[in-house]
Amino acid sequence: MKTVAQTDLDAIVASLLVPMQQKNLLVPNVSIAEVVPRSELEQADNAPPWHLGHLHWRGERVPVISFEVANSQVRGQDVRDARIAVFNAVSNQAKSRFFGMLIQGIPRMVKLGDADVREDGQATKAQAEKMAVITQLGKASIPDLEYLESLVARVN
Numbered sequence: 001m002k003t004v005a006q007t008d009l010d011a012i013v014a015s016l017l018v019p020m021q022q023k024n025l026l027v028p029n030v031s032i033a034e035v036v037p038r039s040e041l042e043q044a045d046n047a048p049p050w051h052l053g054h055l056h057w058r059g060e061r062v063p064v065i066s067f068e069v070a071n072s073q074v075r076g077q078d079v080r081d082a083r084i085a086v087f088n089a090v091s092n093q094a095k096s097r098f099f100g101m102l103i104q105g106i107p108r109m110v111k112l113g114d115a116d117v118r119e120d121g122q123a124t125k126a127q128a129e130k131m132a133v134i135t136q137l138g139k140a141s142i143p144d145l146e147y148l149e150s151l152v153a154r155v156n
Helices: 003-010 145-155
Strands: 013-017 026-027 032-037 051-057 059-065 081-086 100-104 108-113 118-119 129-135 139-141
Touching: 013 100, 013 118, 032 051, 051 100, 059 145, 100 145
Parallel strands: 026 139, 059 100
Antiparallel strands: 013 026, 013 108, 032 081, 051 059, 081 100, 118 129, 129 139
């Protein structure tokens, strides 16, 4: 039988606030395998604008995307601290078990429970976002990882 304290702990999710150009993404900690420094990417011919190229990471050829472009937003200038977050695939759509996303700094670890996150009814979301939320640390978007993986499947 669980105590009240154990039930409270079960509802807390270790998450990451991932800095993007104009917003933060909120993802479960387990969705990101590693954050690596931005490096030269292997370019692909006739690639869609959201596909930035391929990263060679731990013996894998990982497609890297721009969330902003995939989300129909204008892609601005990358900051000096731009990095690549290597995400674990959540579906079997793509051939790769991983995909990369260009991010604008180092993700911040947060532990959030149900009471710490609420939907932002004022925000509009685009096709690569499941939900806009408000946390105690500010506004964020929950990305639609399955949609992003469906894009990655086109370039694998």
